[in-house]
Amino acid sequence: MSKPVCVIVGVGSGNGAAFSRKFAAKGYRVAMLARNIDYLKELEAEITDTQAYQYDVTEIDKAAEVFNRIESEMGMISVLVYNAGAGAFANIDDTTVESFQRAWEVNARGLLVVAKQVIPQMRKLEGGNIVIIGATASIKGGANFVPFASAKAAQRSLAQSMARYLDPEKIHVSYIIVDGVIDLERTRKAMPDKPDEYFISSDDLAESVFFLTQQPSSAWTFELDLRPFGEKW
Amino acid sequence: MSKPVCVIVGVGSGNGAAFSRKFAAKGYRVAMLARNIDYLKELEAEITDTQAYQYDVTEIDKAAEVFNRIESEMGMISVLVYNAGAGAFANIDDTTVESFQRAWEVNARGLLVVAKQVIPQMRKLEGGNIVIIGATASIKGGANFVPFASAKAAQRSLAQSMARYLDPEKIHVSYIIVDGVIDLERTRKAMPDKPDEYFISSDDLAESVFFLTQQPSSAWTFELDLRPFGEKW
Amino acid sequence: MSKPVCVIVGVGSGNGAAFSRKFAAKGYRVAMLARNIDYLKELEAEITDTQAYQYDVTEIDKAAEVFNRIESEMGMISVLVYNAGAGAFANIDDTTVESFQRAWEVNARGLLVVAKQVIPQMRKLEGGNIVIIGATASIKGGANFVPFASAKAAQRSLAQSMARYLDPEKIHVSYIIVDGVIDLERTRKAMPDKPDEYFISSDDLAESVFFLTQQPSSAWTFELDLRPFGEKW
Amino acid sequence: MSKPVCVIVGVGSGNGAAFSRKFAAKGYRVAMLARNIDYLKELEAEITDTQAYQYDVTEIDKAAEVFNRIESEMGMISVLVYNAGAGAFANIDDTTVESFQRAWEVNARGLLVVAKQVIPQMRKLEGGNIVIIGATASIKGGANFVPFASAKAAQRSLAQSMARYLDPEKIHVSYIIVDGVIDLERTRKAMPDKPDEYFISSDDLAESVFFLTQQPSSAWTFELDLRPFGEKW
Numbered sequence: 019m020s021k022p023v024c025v026i027v028g029v030g031s032g033n034g035a036a037f038s039r040k041f042a043a044k045g046y047r048v049a050m051l052a053r054n055i056d057y058l059k060e061l062e063a064e065i066t067d068t069q070a071y072q073y074d075v076t077e078i079d080k081a082a083e084v085f086n087r088i089e090s091e092m093g094m095i096s097v098l099v100y101n102a103g104a105g106a107f108a109n110i111d112d113t114t115v116e117s118f119q120r121a122w123e124v125n126a127r128g129l130l131v132v133a134k135q136v137i138p139q140m141r142k143l144e145g146g147n148i149v150i151i152g153a154t155a156s157i158k159g160g161a162n163f164v165p166f167a168s169a170k171a172a173q174r175s176l177a178q179s180m181a182r183y184l185d186p187e188k189i190h191v192s193y194i195i196v197d198g199v200i201d202l203e204r205t206r207k208a209m210p211d212k213p214d215e216y217f218i219s220s221d222d223l224a225e226s227v228f229f230l231t232q233q234p235s236s237a238w239t240f241e242l243d244l245r246p247f248g249e250k251w
Numbered sequence: 252m253s254k255p256v257c258v259i260v261g262v263g264s265g266n267g268a269a270f271s272r273k274f275a276a277k278g279y280r281v282a283m284l285a286r287n288i289d290y291l292k293e294l295e296a297e298i299t300d301t302q303a304y305q306y307d308v309t310e311i312d313k314a315a316e317v318f319n320r321i322e323s324e325m326g327m328i329s330v331l332v333y334n335a336g337a338g339a340f341a342n343i344d345d346t347t348v349e350s351f352q353r354a355w356e357v358n359a360r361g362l363l364v365v366a367k368q369v370i371p372q373m374r375k376l377e378g379g380n381i382v383i384i385g386a387t388a389s390i391k392g393g394a395n396f397v398p399f400a401s402a403k404a405a406q407r408s409l410a411q412s413m414a415r416y417l418d419p420e421k422i423h424v425s426y427i428i429v430d431g432v433i434d435l436e437r438t439r440k441a442m443p444d445k446p447d448e449y450f451i452s453s454d455d456l457a458e459s460v461f462f463l464t465q466q467p468s469s470a471w472t473f474e475l476d477l478r479p480f481g482e483k484w
Numbered sequence: 485m486s487k488p489v490c491v492i493v494g495v496g497s498g499n500g501a502a503f504s505r506k507f508a509a510k511g512y513r514v515a516m517l518a519r520n521i522d523y524l525k526e527l528e529a530e531i532t533d534t535q536a537y538q539y540d541v542t543e544i545d546k547a548a549e550v551f552n553r554i555e556s557e558m559g560m561i562s563v564l565v566y567n568a569g570a571g572a573f574a575n576i577d578d579t580t581v582e583s584f585q586r587a588w589e590v591n592a593r594g595l596l597v598v599a600k601q602v603i604p605q606m607r608k609l610e611g612g613n614i615v616i617i618g619a620t621a622s623i624k625g626g627a628n629f630v631p632f633a634s635a636k637a638a639q640r641s642l643a644q645s646m647a648r649y650l651d652p653e654k655i656h657v658s659y660i661i662v663d664g665v666i667d668l669e670r671t672r673k674a675m676p677d678k679p680d681e682y683f684i685s686s687d688d689l690a691e692s693v694f695f696l697t698q699q700p701s702s703a704w705t706f707e708l709d710l711r712p713f714g715e716k717w
Numbered sequence: 718m719s720k721p722v723c724v725i726v727g728v729g730s731g732n733g734a735a736f737s738r739k740f741a742a743k744g745y746r747v748a749m750l751a752r753n754i755d756y757l758k759e760l761e762a763e764i765t766d767t768q769a770y771q772y773d774v775t776e777i778d779k780a781a782e783v784f785n786r787i788e789s790e791m792g793m794i795s796v797l798v799y800n801a802g803a804g805a806f807a808n809i810d811d812t813t814v815e816s817f818q819r820a821w822e823v824n825a826r827g828l829l830v831v832a833k834q835v836i837p838q839m840r841k842l843e844g845g846n847i848v849i850i851g852a853t854a855s856i857k858g859g860a861n862f863v864p865f866a867s868a869k870a871a872q873r874s875l876a877q878s879m880a881r882y883l884d885p886e887k888i889h890v891s892y893i894i895v896d897g898v899i900d901l902e903r904t905r906k907a908m909p910d911k912p913d914e915y916f917i918s919s920d921d922l923a924e925s926v927f928f929l930t931q932q933p934s935s936a937w938t939f940e941l942d943l944r945p946f947g948e949k950w
Contacts, residue, residue: 078348109416110366110409115311118363122355126401130351133343159411168359171408175401176343178392183342186714201702215702222703229695235713236667236681237688242708247701248652419947434935448935455936462928468946469900469914470921475941480934481885544814575882576832576875581777584829588821592867596817599809625877634825634874641870642809644858649808 021067023092025049027075027132028102032202033151035061036220037099040228042067046097049088075102075128076120085135094139097147097231100129105166113164121169129173133180137189145188147231150177151223154197154243154251181240190238192230196223197245215248254300256325258282260308260365261335265435266384268294269453270332273461275300279330282321308335308361309353318368327372330380330464333362338399346397354402362406366413370422378421380464383410384456387430387476387484414473423471425463429456430478448481487533489558491515493541493598494568498668499617501527502686503565506694508533512563515554541568541594542586551601560605563697566595567617571632579630587635595639599646603655611654613697616643617689620663620709620717647706656704658696662689663711681714720766722791724748726774726831727801731901732850734760735919736798739927741766745796748787774801774827775819784834793838796846796930799828804865812863820868828872832879836888844887846930849876850922853896853942853950880939889937891929895922896944914947 024046026037038048042065050058051073058070069092073084088095105121106113129150140146155163156170174193181191199205201217209216226244233239245251257279259270271281275298283291284306291303302325306317321328338354339346362383373379388396389403407426414424432438434450442449459477466472478484490512492503504514508531516524517539524536535558539550554561571587572579595616606612621629622636640659647657665671667683675682692710699705711717723745725736737747741764749757750772757769768791772783787794804820805812828849839845854862855869873892880890898904900916908915925943932938944950 110363110370110413113363115360115364118360122359122405126355126405127348127351130343130346130397131348137343155408159408159415161412161415164363164409164412167412168405168408172355172359172401172405175388175392175404176397179394179397179400180343182392182394182717188713190713217702219700219702222700225700226703226705234685234688234691236683236685237692237710238713239692239708239710240717242705244703244705247654247656247704251648251706415950421946423946450935452933452935455933458933459936459938467918467921467924469916469918470925470943471946472925472941472943473950475938477936477938480887480889480937484881484939576829576836576879579829581826581830584826588825588871592821592871593814593817596809596812596863597814603809621874625874625881627878627881630829630875630878633878634871637874638821638825638867638871641854641858641867642863645860645863645866646809648858648860 021045021047022096023047023049023088023094024097024099025051025088025095025136026099026101027051027073027128028100029058029061030054031057032200032220033101033223036224037101037227038068039065040221040224041097044228047092049092049095051084075132076123078127078131081131081135085132089139094143095136095146096140096143097149098132098136099149099151099227100132101151102128103151103153103170105169107163107166109162110164117165118168121165122172125169126172126176129176137184140189141187146190148180148184148189148191149227149230150191150193151227152177152193152195154195156193156195178240185238188235190231190233190235192239193241194223194226194230195241195243197243197251198249215246218244218246254278254280255329256280256282256321256327257330257332258284258321258328258369259332259334260284260306260361261333262291262294263287264290265433265453266334266456269457270334270460271301272298273454273457274330277461280325282325282328284317308365309356311360311364314364314368318365322372327376328369328379329373329376330382331365331369332382332384332460333365334384335361336384336386336403338402340396340399342395343397350398351401354398355405358402359405359409362409370417373422374420379423381413381417381422381424382460382463383424383426384460385410385426385428387428389426389428411473418471421468423464423466423468425472426474427456427459427463428474428476430476430484431482448479451477451479487511487513488562489513489515489554489560490563490565491517491554491561491602492565492567493517493539493594494566495524495527496520497523498666498686499567499689502690503567503693504534505531506687506690507563510694513558515558515561517550541598542589544593544597547597547601551598555605560609561602561612562606562609563613563615564598564602565615565617565693566598568594569617569619569636571635573629573632575628576630583631584634587631588638591635592638592642595642603650606655607653612656614646614650614655614657615693615696616657616659617693618643618659618661620661622659622661644706651704654701656697656699656701658705659707660689660692660696661707661709663709663717664715681712684710684712720744720746721795722746722748722787722793723796723798724750724787724794724835725798725800726750726772726827727799728757728760729753730756731899731919732800732922735923736800736926737767738764739920739923740796743927746791748791748794750783774831775822777826777830780830780834784831788838793842794835794845795839795842796848797831797835798848798850798926799831800850801827802850802852802869804868806862806865808861809863816864817867820864821871824868825871825875828875836883839888840886845889847879847883847888847890848926848929849890849892850926851876851892851894853894855892855894877939884937887934889930889932889934891938892940893922893925893929894940894942896942896950897948914945917943917945
């Protein structure tokens with residue numbers, strides 16, 4: 019009845035599903051958001067205490083409606099995990115204005131819009147957690163990562179501004195620098211020769227996401243990196 | 252007749268005017284771009300070897316036309332200085348989606364669009380220089396800098412990707428971290444109690460912009476910071 | 485009988501004691517090292533599964549003997565927490581060569597020497613954890629932090645080199661950027677006007693130290709920052 | 718007669734010789750310091766307005782004597798270029814305490830000692846320049862760079878502390894991140910297959926060193942990177 023509510027934005031079969039399982043197992047009710055409602059409905063059937071909501075982070079006019087529904091159906095949100103993160107990998111010649119803009123809309127603008135929905139609820143709860151799933155590209159603009167890297171840099175900056183502003187209100191904002199490839203059907207197919215240990219398990223990533231939401235308030239982390247033990251960096 | 256051509260994007264009475272004077276004095280023909288054509292026309296009359304072009308960096312559909320005109324009227328561009336850099340200073344509560352988007356359009360998307368116009372010309376010339384006027388906000392997301400900082404972070408990432416990709420083609424891309432307040436009528440009025448030495452002179456800034464375009468190719472800089480000698484950092 | 489062994493280097497009444505309590509409570513046998521053996525003996529009496537060893541990290545010739553004793557008395561080491569961290573705060577005028585050297589000996593050289601003692605044991609165990617307690621000074625050379633900051637920068641670099649080299653051998657090296665003042669009798673006296681929430685609790689810090697040693701190997705952190713929720717940064 | 722005095726610490730046939738030539742050509746009298754007095758004497762004979770001084774930066778007790786001699790023979794120092802920078806490249810297994818300490822003594826402690834000699838003279842002159850020749854290793858601890866990287870990180874931190882403290886006194890401190898291999902007889906022999914453009918010319922590097930000493934005081938740089946146009950980074 020009074021279980022805290024966690025919202026995961028950007029739920030696919032990898033990170034989002036793992037985060038949903040983790041928070042549900044730890045006593046949260048989980049609102050799962052993604053464009054693909056069919057997959058969310060499958061997850062909802064599979065994981066107790068989860069609820070599916072169709073939401074595309076680029077459709078900013080629909081944010082209020084979705085978050086109002088979550089609040090009225092599940093209660094006020096105390097944890098937000100922002101996992102939306104698509105973006106093209108291309109050099110400047112191959113980067114179109116459209117792909118550049120879309121990556122920014124998903125990673126940066128989408129975070130702004132969603133954060134503005136949940137912050138008032140967290141204030142009412144007198145605290146909360148916002149964890150953003152970032153990437154190494156946020157701190158390194160590689161030659162062939164123009165749309166993704168620029169969007170992730172914009173996202174990380176926004177996360178930092180939010181942390182500096184919201185932490186004193188007991189809303190803990192943190193940013194994870196994922197440095198490696200998530201273990202997915204899609205990534206396995208794209209890199210069939212890589213050994214198991216090349217990939218980051220979403221379940222393992224979920225350990226650190228959850229930990230960040232449990233840190234005692236005299237020792238909060240803004241940023242941590244995560245990579246497989248054998249990753250070259 | 253065969254003077255090299257430099258384009259300054261974002262010419263106001265501070266940096267843009269100072270850069271125009273500097274490059275003109277050093278033997279370049281300078282195309283000055285800004286929204287406000289009236290002021291550009293004054294500068295054009297004042298500084299030999301300059302030419303005014305009306306251009307708003309958010310109007311991306313007009314870029315090709317303007318840069319084609321510059322090429323046909325002045326010749327191929329060998330130096331681009333990107334000085335467009337507006338952006339609101341606000342915490343996340345006071346940041347509107349519109350102000351967040353506009354800052355990104357001016358600082359990041361505008362640079363992408365302009366760079367894609369000049370790169371083919373620099374390739375034909377077998378070399379060139381792109382200098383971007385950044386800010387400390389590009390590496391620090393302050394609590395009250397949401398639109399500006401996020402946009403500058405996106406810009407810096409794009410600059411880095413371009414440098415890694417274009418430097419090997421002898422197109423030198425560099426980024427200046429301006430860490431301080433430019434000396435302008437407007438900034439003086441806003442901070443009437445600050446001494447002269449609090450402000451960065453645009454003419455002094457122009458020294459480093461010009462130097463970056465002259466570095467020999469075995470020792471190129473991507474990034475440098477610039478601040479008044481007494482600035483706390 | 486087969487409890488894993490954790491070594492804490494630099495055990496005073498704050499962090500070191502808290503780390504010792506934490507690892508002992510979590511099923512480790514803990515070797516506590518410090519210059520002041522009297523205090524260690526008190527802790528040893530208080531905390532089950534701990535053992536006191538007198539060791540000054542600047543006396544590099546005694547390292548082998550101490551670590552051999554630990555191995556023979558307690559078994560091979562699977563976790564090292566390096567908490568030695570003294571260093572003067574002074575501008576360059578007030579920094580003596582002696583204070584500069586001593587800070588480096590404690591923070592950087594001491595870590596090298598201790599790491600070289602434990603790495604062979606961790607290799608025999610086919611894995612291990614090394615957590616180094618760093619500080620913001622490691623990434624920012626403040627005007628008045630010459631000995632401490634330079635020593636911490638040297639330490640962080642060494643930690644990074646070790647992580648890159650040892651992680652693939654399943655020895656997880658991580659670095660904590662402590663950004664704030666630890667809650668100690670000494671710091672409370674020095675800053676009597678600060679509220680409780682100004683200080684980092686060593687127990688809270690211990691949560692993150694312990695977590696780092698438990699991360700699954702597909703998602704390891706090298707670096708995280710820790711600060712009180714209200715800290716300005 | 719009243720030419721300003723520049724001191725170059727660490728003069729070999731590459732950077733040091735190039736810096737000496739550059740500053741001498743630009744109207745400075747140059748004190749050249751190195752361990753190898755024979756080579757310095759050759760340079761002294763070759764370059765007008767230079768003077769050779771035997772000095773080993775690890776012999777800290779001799780610093781005062783050497784700098785007193787320079788002051789009495791040449792006058793007060795207005796520019797210091799610190800180019801001493803040796804250091805072993807090794808992983809932690811192959812790093813000896815001796816090599817770790819020596820690298821730190823040359824790069825970090827040596828800079829402290831020399832800086833403390835020249836700062837009082839620069840204060841009497843009411844201004845000055847200190848340029849330190851750093852390396853990418855100062856910001857990245859590579860697996861196989863333990864002694865060199867840790868020492869360079871310590872050096873960069875010290876440079877930063879000095880900049881923050883001395884810049885307001887009009888003593889401009891700056892740090893160059895050399896990202897590449899200097900073109901020397903020795904490096905050419907070690908990498909015989911690399912093309913000319915793989916190497917950084919010391920003369921080209923000297924351009925940026927000199928420029929830093931000439932920046933107007935409202936726009937001073939602390940840090941810049943330098944690499945060949947084709948270098949991967």
